Amino acid sequence: MLWPYLGKEVAMSVIKHWVKLTSADVMVDGVEIPHQKHGADLLLELFQVHIGDYPKFFKMDALCRAGFVASELLIMNNLDTKSMEGESCGVILFNTVGSLATDKKYQTTIDNYPSPSVFVYTLPNVLTGEIAIRNHYHGPTDFIVLDYAEASAVVDILTYAFEDRKLNSLLTGWVECLDENTFDIRMMIVEKEMISKKMLLVNEFKMFLNK
Amino acid sequence: MVVKLADNILSPLGTTTAENYAAVKAGISGLRRHDGIGGVREPFVASVIPEGGVCQSGVYSRFEMMCISSARQALNQTNIDPSSNKVLFILSTTKGNVRYLGTNNVFEEPTPPTGKVGADKQTCMPTCLTADRERENRHNEKNVYQLFRENSVNSDCYEAISNNLENVRIGCSARRIAGYFHNENTPIAVSNACASGVCAQIIAMRAVKSGNYDYAVVIGADELSPFIITGFQSLKALSSEVCKPFDSGRQGLNLGEAAATIIYGKSDNVNLQQWVLVNGAVRNDANHISSPSRTGEGLYLALMQVMEKAQQDDIAFINAHGTATLYNDEMESVVVNRVGMQSIPMNSMKGYFGHTLGAAGVLETVLSMCAIDNHTILATRNFEKIGVSKPVNISSKNQFTDKKSFVKLISGFGGCNAVALFRKGGCDECD
Numbered sequence: 332m333l334w335p336y337l338g339k340e341v342a343m344s345v346i347k348h349w350v351k352l353t354s355a356d357v358m359v360d361g362v363e364i365p366h367q368k369h370g371a372d373l374l375l376e377l378f379q380v381h382i383g384d385y386p387k388f389f390k391m392d393a394l395c396r397a398g399f400v401a402s403e404l405l406i407m408n409n410l411d412t413k414s415m416e417g418e419s420c421g422v423i424l425f426n427t428v429g430s431l432a433t434d435k436k437y438q439t440t441i442d443n444y445p446s447p448s449v450f451v452y453t454l455p456n457v458l459t460g461e462i463a464i465r466n467h468y469h470g471p472t473d474f475i476v477l478d479y480a481e482a483s484a485v486v487d488i489l490t491y492a493f494e495d496r497k498l499n500s501l502l503t504g505w506v507e508c509l510d511e512n513t514f515d516i517r518m519m520i521v522e523k524e525m526i527s528k529k530m531l532l533v534n535e536f537k538m539f540l541n542k
Numbered sequence: 543m544v545v546k547l548a549d550n551i552l553s554p555l556g557t558t559t560a561e562n563y564a565a566v567k568a569g570i571s572g573l574r575r576h577d578g579i580g581g582v583r584e585p586f587v588a589s590v591i592p593e594g595g596v597c598q599s600g601v602y603s604r605f606e607m608m609c610i611s612s613a614r615q616a617l618n619q620t621n622i623d624p625s626s627n628k629v630l631f632i633l634s635t636t637k638g639n640v641r642y643l644g645t646n647n648v649f650e651e652p653t654p655p656t657g658k659v660g661a662d663k664q665t666c667m668p669t670c671l672t673a674d675r676e677r678e679n680r681h682n683e684k685n686v687y688q689l690f691r692e693n694s695v696n697s698d699c700y701e702a703i704s705n706n707l708e709n710v711r712i713g714c715s716a717r718r719i720a721g722y723f724h725n726e727n728t729p730i731a732v733s734n735a736c737a738s739g740v741c742a743q744i745i746a747m748r749a750v751k752s753g754n755y756d757y758a759v760v761i762g763a764d765e766l767s768p769f770i771i772t773g774f775q776s777l778k779a780l781s782s783e784v785c786k787p788f789d790s791g792r793q794g795l796n797l798g799e800a801a802a803t804i805i806y807g808k809s810d811n812v813n814l815q816q817w818v819l820v821n822g823a824v825r826n827d828a829n830h831i832s833s834p835s836r837t838g839e840g841l842y843l844a845l846m847q848v849m850e851k852a853q854q855d856d857i858a859f860i861n862a863h864g865t866a867t868l869y870n871d872e873m874e875s876v877v878v879n880r881v882g883m884q885s886i887p888m889n890s891m892k893g894y895f896g897h898t899l900g901a902a903g904v905l906e907t908v909l910s911m912c913a914i915d916n917h918t919i920l921a922t923r924n925f926e927k928i929g930v931s932k933p934v935n936i937s938s939k940n941q942f943t944d945k946k947s948f949v950k951l952i953s954g955f956g957g958c959n960a961v962a963l964f965r966k967g968g969c970d971e972c973d
Contacts, residue, residue, distance in 0.1 A: 428711055429711065434643055434769075438643045438769060445776040447778075450773040451955065453769075453773065454636060454735045454954075456734045457956045458956075460831045460955070460957040464957065467828050469826055472826045472956065473741060474732075474733045476716075477730070478717040479728075484728040488730065490752065491745055491749060491752065494751070
C-alpha cells in the first residue's frame with residue numbers, strides 16, 4: 332500500500348486496513364469514499380448510504396456516531412474483518428479529550444433537567460462498547476486518554492493488550508470529537524503478528540495520524 | 543513476577559491504608575446523608591471527603607491533590623525515584639476535573655516542587671508553589687497545541703483542540719500529576735468507566751512485565767461533583783438510604799470519593815509476604831452500553847480466563863463489584879454460578895465507601911490485600927438477606943481465613959468487565 336506523505340509515496344508494510352473520517356474527508360484503505368455533505372450531515376449521509384437499519388445510531392452522541400460510522404466503513408470494506416467476532420477481537424481507542432463534547436452538553440442540562448440519555452454518553456468508552464455490540468466482539472475493550480497523540484505510547488499499549496493470549500485482532504485508533512460537526516477519526520485493524528514489527532508500526536501510525 | 547511494592551488509600555475513613563482498613567474492620571462507614579450541598583437540589587447519600595481532608599494548592603485542582611497526596615504516601619514507603627524514566631504513572635478516573643467544566647477556569651500550568659519529591663513524610667507540599675521557570679517551560683513545550691503543530695496534523699479538529707486547552711481533560715491531569723513527581727514519561731489515563739481501576743492494574747502489570755518500566759504507579763481517583771451526582775440521580779441509580787449490596791432490600795448505589803494508589807514492580811524472588819498480581823483479563827459484554835448483560839457474558843469470560851490455571855481451593859474470597867443496583871448484583875451472582883465459584887465467600891466494600899468510580903478497582907484491591915494480611919474476610923456492610931436469584935456465599939460478618947488469594951471483579955458502562963487474581967507469596971503458575 333502506498334500513502335502520499337510529505338510529498339512522496341511511502342510504502343506501508345504493516346497497517347493494511349484503515350479508515351480516515353473527518354468532518355470533510357472520508358477514506359478507506361486509500362480509496363476516497365464519495366460524499367456530498369460535511370460534519371454531522373456527513374455522518375448521517377454515510378449512515379444512510381452505507382449502513383442503514385441500525386436504529387441505535389440515532390441515540391448515539393457525536394463521538395459515538397463518528398466512531399461508529401468509521402468502524403463500519405472499515406469493517407464492511409474488508410473481507411478479513413467482516414467475519415471477525417468473539418473473544419479474539421477487541422477495541423482499544425485513544426484520544427486527548429475523552430467525551431468532552433458530550434460532557435459540555437450534559438453540563439448545560441444540569442440546572443434544569445439533568446438528561447439521563449445525555450449522561451450515559453459522558454464516558455468515552457461507551458464508544459468501544461457500541462462497536463463491540465455491533466460486531467459481537469467480546470475481547471478486551473479499553474479507552475485511553477493521553478495528553479497528546481504519541482504513536483509510541485499507543486503502540487506500547489497495543490503490545491500490552493496482546494499479552495492476552497486469546498486476542499488476535501484489535502480495532503484501534505485515534506478518535507477526537509469536539510462537537511457534532513468537528514471530529515477526526517483514524518481507525519485501523521492491528522493483528523497480533525504486527526506487534527513484532529514495533530518500529531514499523533510506530534512509524535506508520537505516526538504517518539497515519541498526520542495523513 | 544509483578545509484585546505490589548506499596549499502597550495508599552485516601553478516603554473519608556482515613557489518609558492511610560492502615561486507617562482505612564481499621565475503620566472498615568470495625569464496621570465504620572463514610573456514607574452520610576447530604577441535603578442540598580454543592581449545587582445539588584435532591585438529597586443524596588454519599589461518602590464525601592470533608593473540607594480540609596484534601597490539602598489545597600494554588601495550582602493543582604482538588605482532584606489532582608487527592609491523587610498527588612495518595613501517590614506521595616505510597617511512594618514514601620519505597621526508595622523509588624519517581625522522576626526516573628523507568629517509572630510509569632497510570633491514572634484511573636471517570637471524570638477527573640469535570641467540576642471545572644463550564645466555569646472558564648483555566649488553571650495555571652503547575653510548577654512541580656523543587657528538590658526530591660517523595661523523600662519527606664509530610665502530607666501536604668506547599669513547596670509546589672515555588673517557581674521553577676525552566677521546568678515550567680519544558681512542560682509547556684509538551685502541550686497539545688505545540689505537539690500537534692510540530693507533528694503537522696492538519697485538520698479542523700486538531701486545530702480546535704489546540705485552541706481549547708482545557709484543564710478538564712484527564713490526560714492533562716495525568717500529566718500534571720506525573721509532572722509533580724518530575725516524571726516525564728507519557729502518563730496513561732484509563733477511561734473505562736467504573737471498571738477503570740482493575741483495567742489500569744492490568745496495564746501496569748504488563749508494562750512492568752514487558753521490561754519497558756521497572757515500576758508502575760497506579761492511581762485511582764474520582765471526586766464527587768454536581769455533574770456526577772445529578773447524572774446518577776437522573777439515571778435513577780441512587781439509593782435514598784445506605785446501599786445494601788446483594789440484599790433483598792437493595793435500591794441502588796451510593797456514590798463516594800476517594801483516591802487510592804498501588805505501586806507495582808518486578809521481583810524474581812517473591813517472599814511469602816509479597817503480593818503478586820498473578821493474572822488479569824478484560825472482556826466486553828457486547829450487549830448494552832449502560833446495563834449489564836443478563837448472562838454476564840463479559841464478566842463470565844474474564845473470570846473464566848483468569849481462573850483457567852488457578853485452584854479454586856486457594857481463593858479466600860471474591861471481592862465483588864457489588865454496587866447494590868438490582869442489575870449489577872444479580873449479574874454477578876449469575877456469573878459466579880456459571881463459573882462454579884458460588885461456595886467461595888464473596889463481599890462488597892460499597893457499604894463503607896460507596897461507589898468510588900475510578901478509585902474503586904484500586905481501593906478495593908488494596909483493602910482486600912490488607913484483609914488477607916490480617917487473615918480476615920471482611921463483612922459486606924448492610925447485607926442481611928440474600929436478594930439475588932442464584933445462590934452466592936455473601937460474607938455478612940468478618941470471618942477468619944488462612945488462604946492467600948482473592949479475585950477482584952469489576953464492571954462498568956460500555957459493557958466493560960475486568961477480573962484480576964492476586965496471591966500473597968509466590969506461585970507455580972505466576973510468570
